[in-house]
Amino acid sequence: MVETARASQPTGTKPQYYYGLGRRKTAVARVRLYPGSGQILINGRPASQYFGNRLLYRVMITEPLRLTGLQDHFDIRARVVGGGISGQAGAVRHGVARALLRFNPELRPVLKRAGLLTRDPRVKERMKPGLKRARKAPQYTKR
Template structure:
């Protein structure tokens, strides 16, 4: 691997995104707008779902950078929706790390906000977090 690409995959150049149980480590590589998730084509990994693809590309599209970078993401945990939103947060954080001026543009769209909602824990005496067994009066 050439030294230019090795410098892209350094710890300083990671955008870390999390959502529910999903964690994404995102790298931006100079390129022509490809998406690679876990060494698989992004379209194939996300099952050709245009909503997921648009979600990932939206921070770059707001800055008109979507044709200048390739996104390489390593994700684990969660489902496709959580992984998609984790990648989006990682991309937005990485763009801001590269140029702090981008923060003012991305912040109003909510791209830099970590969604803190996670699954509620199951309580004793209940079937799920809030679902109670059926009540019988007689």
């Protein structure tokens, strides 16, 4: 896939892309938007294969492109590490939104209104000493 993109460019130059870094929970996504037809590759695999039958995550990733009306103008290539499937999808979505800002800063109000530029701060709370989980205490016995 990468070789065909490079073949269309003049020899010695790299293809033009827009970069965005997205984060969600413990997942980090490095996203590149290439001019194209809407193909999505995550860690070298198509999104349909990467997320399986979970259509929600594929829709989530393309949300910034749909809101701006650019879903058929860019190919998405993402490298994602850490977290689970849900966190990774959120990280890619955040990265796509940030990459779109590099493409056109005038898209900021639309993306901001939809809440796509805000990094979701919710992460798993750490274990506390003396507790069973982050907040669950052992049962209290009076006698």
